[in-house]
Amino acid sequence: MEDHVQPLLSIDNLHVDFGGVEAVRDLSLTLERGQTLGVVGESGSGKSASWLAALGLIGTQASCYGSVRLHGMEILNADKRVLTQVRGRRIAIVFQDPTSALNPLRSIGWQIKEALRLHRGLSGRPLQQETERLLTRVGIADAARRKNALPHEMSGGQNQRVMIAMALAGEPEILVADEPTTALDSTIQAQILDLLRDIQRETGMALVLISHDLAVVSEVCDQVAVMYAGQIIESAPTAQLFAKPLHPYTKGLLAAQPTLDGPARPMRPIRGTTPRPDEMPSGCSFAPRCDLMITPCRRPQTLRHVAPSRSVACVRVEMEG
Amino acid sequence: MLRCVNLSLSYRIPGPFWRKSTRVFAVNDVSITLPPRQTLALVGESGSGKSTTGRLLLGLETPDAGYVMLNGTRLPKPGTRRWQKLRKRLQLVYQSPLAALDARMKISDAVREPLAIHNIGTPQERALKVGAALEAVGLTLEQSSRYPHELSGGQVQRAVLARAMVTEPEVMVCDEPMSALDVSVQAQVMNTLLEMQKRMRMAILFISHDLRLVRQIAHEVAVMYLGRIVEQGPTELVLHRPLHPYTRALVSAVPVIGARGQQRIVLAGDPPDPSRPPNGCPFHPRCSLAVDRCRVDRPALRTSAEGQSVACHVAEIGAEASR
Numbered sequence: 001m002e003d004h005v006q007p008l009l010s011i012d013n014l015h016v017d018f019g020g021v022e023a024v025r026d027l028s029l030t031l032e033r034g035q036t037l038g039v040v041g042e043s044g045s046g047k048s049a050s051w052l053a054a055l056g057l058i059g060t061q062a063s064c065y066g067s068v069r070l071h072g073m074e075i076l077n078a079d080k081r082v083l084t085q086v087r088g089r090r091i092a093i094v095f096q097d098p099t100s101a102l103n104p105l106r107s108i109g110w111q112i113k114e115a116l117r118l119h120r121g122l123s124g125r126p127l128q129q130e131t132e133r134l135l136t137r138v139g140i141a142d143a144a145r146r147k148n149a150l151p152h153e154m155s156g157g158q159n160q161r162v163m164i165a166m167a168l169a170g171e172p173e174i175l176v177a178d179e180p181t182t183a184l185d186s187t188i189q190a191q192i193l194d195l196l197r198d199i200q201r202e203t204g205m206a207l208v209l210i211s212h213d214l215a216v217v218s219e220v221c222d223q224v225a226v227m228y229a230g231q232i233i234e235s236a237p238t239a240q241l242f243a244k245p246l247h248p249y250t251k252g253l254l255a256a257q258p259t260l261d262g263p264a265r266p267m268r269p270i271r272g273t274t275p276r277p278d279e280m281p282s283g284c285s286f287a288p289r290c291d292l293m294i295t296p297c298r299r300p301q302t303l304r305h306v307a308p309s310r311s312v313a314c315v316r317v318e319m320e321g
Numbered sequence: 322m323l324r325c326v327n328l329s330l331s332y333r334i335p336g337p338f339w340r341k342s343t344r345v346f347a348v349n350d351v352s353i354t355l356p357p358r359q360t361l362a363l364v365g366e367s368g369s370g371k372s373t374t375g376r377l378l379l380g381l382e383t384p385d386a387g388y389v390m391l392n393g394t395r396l397p398k399p400g401t402r403r404w405q406k407l408r409k410r411l412q413l414v415y416q417s418p419l420a421a422l423d424a425r426m427k428i429s430d431a432v433r434e435p436l437a438i439h440n441i442g443t444p445q446e447r448a449l450k451v452g453a454a455l456e457a458v459g460l461t462l463e464q465s466s467r468y469p470h471e472l473s474g475g476q477v478q479r480a481v482l483a484r485a486m487v488t489e490p491e492v493m494v495c496d497e498p499m500s501a502l503d504v505s506v507q508a509q510v511m512n513t514l515l516e517m518q519k520r521m522r523m524a525i526l527f528i529s530h531d532l533r534l535v536r537q538i539a540h541e542v543a544v545m546y547l548g549r550i551v552e553q554g555p556t557e558l559v560l561h562r563p564l565h566p567y568t569r570a571l572v573s574a575v576p577v578i579g580a581r582g583q584q585r586i587v588l589a590g591d592p593p594d595p596s597r598p599p600n601g602c603p604f605h606p607r608c609s610l611a612v613d614r615c616r617v618d619r620p621a622l623r624t625s626a627e628g629q630s631v632a633c634h635v636a637e638i639g640a641e642a643s644r
Contacts, residue, residue, distance in 0.1 A: 042503035043474075155591040185366040186530060187588045190574035194587060212503065215576035242579050256508040258533035260560060260575045267537060269508035273473040 006072045008033050008206055009091075009174060014066035014076070016046070016053045016230075021277045023049045023062070025230040026302065031174065036200060036207045038217025038238070040253075041227030044274055047210050050227075051176050055091060056083045089119045092167035096179040098159035102151040108162045109135070109147025112169055119170035134165040139195060157188035164195065168203075175200070176208045181216065193220055214257060218242060223309065226250050229275055229285035232303055236310045246312045249286045284315070292316050323355040323411075323492045323524060328377050328387035334596055345596045347373040349548040350387075353526075355492060358518065360525040362539035362556070364532060364571065366592045370548040371528045375494040378526060379411045380404055391491075409439040409488035416497040418478040422469045429455065429465040432484045439488055454483040457520070458513050475506030479513055486517050494526045499534055511537060532575050536560055544568045547595060547603040550622065554629030564631040564638060566608050602634070610635045 007030040016024035024046040031037055041047040052058040054068040054076065068076040075086055087093075095101050103111055112131045116122045122130055135143035138161040151159055160180060167175055177196060181189035197220050200207045211217050217224055218238055225235040226247065234247040245251045252270040259265075272289040275281060281288055283298035290297070294316065301313040312318075330348045348370045355361055355378075363371040376382045378389055380399045389396040391410070397403040415421060422431050432454055436447045455465050458479040469477050478498065485493055495514070499507045515538060518525055529535050535542060536556060543553040544565065552565040563569045566586075573585040588607050593599060599606050605615040614634050624630040625638040 042505060157591055185592070186532075186574045187366065187570055188591065189576075190585055191587055193576070194585075213576060214504075215578045218578045219576050239579065253504060254578075256505045257578070258507075258511075258531075258537045259578070260533050260536055260572070261577055264536060264557075267508035267511055269512060270505040271509075273475060273506065274503070 006069075007031060008035075008071065010067075010069050011050075011054060012067040012069075014050060014053065014064065014068065016049050016058065017063045017065070018061055018277075022280070023230055023277060024053065027066075027230075027232055028303065029225060029232065029235065031206050031208065033173070034200075034204045034206055035223060036209065036221040038221035038224040039208060039210045039227060040212065040214055040217050040224060042212060042274060044229075044277065045227040046230040047227045048178050051093075051178065051208065051210060055087055055093065055176070057087075057093070088115065088167075088172070089170040090172055091174040091176065092170055092172035093176040093178065094160070094163050094167050094180050097183050098163045099151060099156060101163060102159060104151055107148050107150055108154065108159075112147070112162070112166050115166045115169035130169075134168055135162070137168070137199070138162070138165045139191070140165075155188075157184055157191065160184060160188075160192055161195065164192075164199070168199065171203070172205055174206045174208065176210070178210045179212070180209075182212070189216075196220060214242075214253065226253070229280060230277065231285060231313060232311075233286065233301075233314070234312045235303070236312075240310065246306065246310075246317045247286075247314050248290045248292050248316070252289075284313075322357060322393075323378060323389070323391050324353070325378055325389045326352050326387050328352070328374070328384045328389070330373060330377060330382055330384050343596050346370075346548045346598070347595070348377060348384075351545075351548075351550055352387075353378070353543065353550075355524040355526060357491065357522045357524050359541065360518065360527050360539045362527045362529060362535040362542045363545060364529060364535055364542060365545035366530070368547075368592055368595060369545040371545050372496050373548075374545070375413070375496050375526055375528050378492075379413055379494055380407075381413070406439075409435065409441070410491045412485040412488065412490040412493045414481055414485050414493060414495045414498050416500050418474060418481045418501060419469055421481045422477065422484070424469055427466055427468055428460065428472070428480045431469075432465070432480065432487055435484060435488050441488065450487055451483075454487040455480075457486065457517060458483045459509070473506070475502055475509055478502060478510050482510070482513055482517065486521065486523075489521055490523060492524045492526070494528070496528045497530070498527075499529070499531070507534070514538065532560060532572060544571065547593065547598055549603065549632070550630075551604065551633070552629070552631045553622075554625075554627070558627060558629045562629075564625075564629060564636040565604075565633050566610050566635070567604050602632075 009031040012028050014024055014027040027050050039047045053064045064076055109131050112134055113127055116127055116130055131147055132143040135147055140146050140161055181192050209217050209220050221238055224238050224241050225232045228249050234250050245254055255268040256270055258267050270289055284301040287293045287297040296315045303311045303313045305311045328348055328351045331344045331346045333342045334345055335342045351374055365371050377384055380396045433447055433451045460479055527538055539556045542556050542559040543550050546567050552568045563572050570586045570588045590607050601617045602615040602620055605611040620632045620634045622630045622632045623638055623641055626640040
């Protein structure tokens with residue numbers, strides 16, 4: 001019964017620590033069924049680290065604190081047995097570089113079959129049929145023949161399609177795509193984004209799209225979380241975020257972004273650079289680069305709700321209402 | 322002014338012993354003019370030959386056919402003394418800033434090095450030039466006494482720009498100079514580059530796959546596909562009124578903020594294998610407008626009255642420029 005009120009996935013106060021250096025600080029968010037969440041941030045913002053940590057994929061050098069619950073079940077630092085049930089089956093992940101994520105010595109069909117056997121226990125004819133169906137679904141023509149190809153015989157875009165097919169093999173409730181198009185050409189990027197969007201609509205799974213490109217997430221996601229220096233500093237429905245960004249960093253990011261549409265305008269840089277994780281300012285992490293800094297900014301800022309589905313970590317926004 | 326005429330470069334790829342080797346054209350019959358103070362952007366997918374064109378222009382590769390002229394004289398063979406003398410006037414900036422600098426050399430020494438190599442100025446004059454270059458890219462004295470790994474990516478890329486500008490080059494080839502940088506830092510480096518160009522009458526060849534950045538800096542855009550230029554013209558025309566179906570697809574593929582679910586021209590398939598280029602128009606297998614003629618007859622560049630050139634049988638260019 002409780003299942004109806006519980007979010008699909010909830011992350012509470014997640015911290016990821018690499019030997020005293022915090023890569024992710026106090027991150028909380030919820031993901032509902034069928035939601036598409038974009039996570040944007042620059043390099044080192046913790047956008048990938050937070051999701052790798054949530055799925056237990058971050059390695060042993062990192063310590064993770066807090067809580068990550070799938071349907072109320074704790075999965076952070078969970079037993080390998082529990083994680084094996086979750087990963088691939090209920091939460092699947094697609095990485096940036098498909099060619100290094102695939103086994104170079106096995107055909108793409110073999111690799112998809114492996115996932116189908118493992119997650120869905122298929123064998124025999126149904127296994128063959130489902131493999132070909134998945135390959136066709138992700139846009140690989142002539143699947144019956146192409147499933148025998150090795151990864152190096154495919155292009156980067158096709159290999160990313162294979163990765164998506166493998167991710168879909170477990171019929172996951174959540175697909176986490178970590179910079180899935182960054183290594184691809186722009187025309188191929190457009191194809192893969194369209195594919196992710198279509199598949200998400202068709203299957204109703206939740207999609208988490210991690211990207212450094214605001215425009216990429218804006219085309220696919222309902223909700224966007226902006227990360228800076230290990231924290232979510234603003235989260236809002238996509239249209240609202242771009243129509244009226246609240247956090248000075250989000251505003252700065254939008255002003256720095258070159259555009260193809262609209263009148264040409266100079267790119268306005270954000271002065272300074274992202275703080276290094278070992279030299280994090282004690283207060284608001286963006287304060288040293290912020291033109292609106294005031295005394296209260298010397299205290300750490302946390303994410304606060306300002307409207308339905310909107311939250312922001314900025315004392316100025318709170319003061320000005 | 323740098324100009325190249327009908328440049329081609331091919332590589333031989335040896336096949337298995339029972340088959341003849343194949344010839345792969347990286348650059349095919351490319352002509353480009355780079356006037357002072359102008360920026361020409363070369364765009365296209367990976368493997369389209371844009372980086373190789375940049376290297377040919379600097380004389381870092383020797384073309385099979387065609388030639389490069391700098392201010393009316395042919396560029397000498399690379400490696401020769403005459404070529405080395407010219408090199409200070411032609412500089413290259415590429416994608417990975419850390420790989421471009423010696424990890425064991427302080428930033429200020431790395432910026433000074435080209436002056437020593439080309440024997441420019443007395444030690445005092447060199448110090449002045451280095452100081453001016455570092456100031457122009459916005460690096461402090463303290464930052465320039467550090468080693469590359471001690472600076473952020475944006476700072477290192479600005480140091481690379483300082484090193485490239487210290488010899489006051491006439492031409493700078495920037496090969497994906499922004500792709501390793503974060504958005505908030507890209508704008509800093511981009512503005513630095515624009516500032517340098519204004520100050521030094523420098524011509525820039527800006528090689529990039531990012532049309533949004535290209536729009537910010539380029540006066541002209543040339544679109545490459547399989548080693549050939551398929552469209553070229555003033556930036557606003559090429560990006561906002563593209564004529565070639567390939568350029569249209571490239572423009573349409575650019576993600577736009579707030580354009581959810583927009584219709585775009587999605588290109589079928591991947592870029593073709595350069596070792597087996599299609600007959601006729603190289604783009605026809607992916608083109609939705611292809612007609613019979615496109616499969617047999619390769620279109621030549623036609624130029625419109627507004628100075629936009631396109632190599633396509635189907636594109637309507639209005640009144641053609643008289644030659």
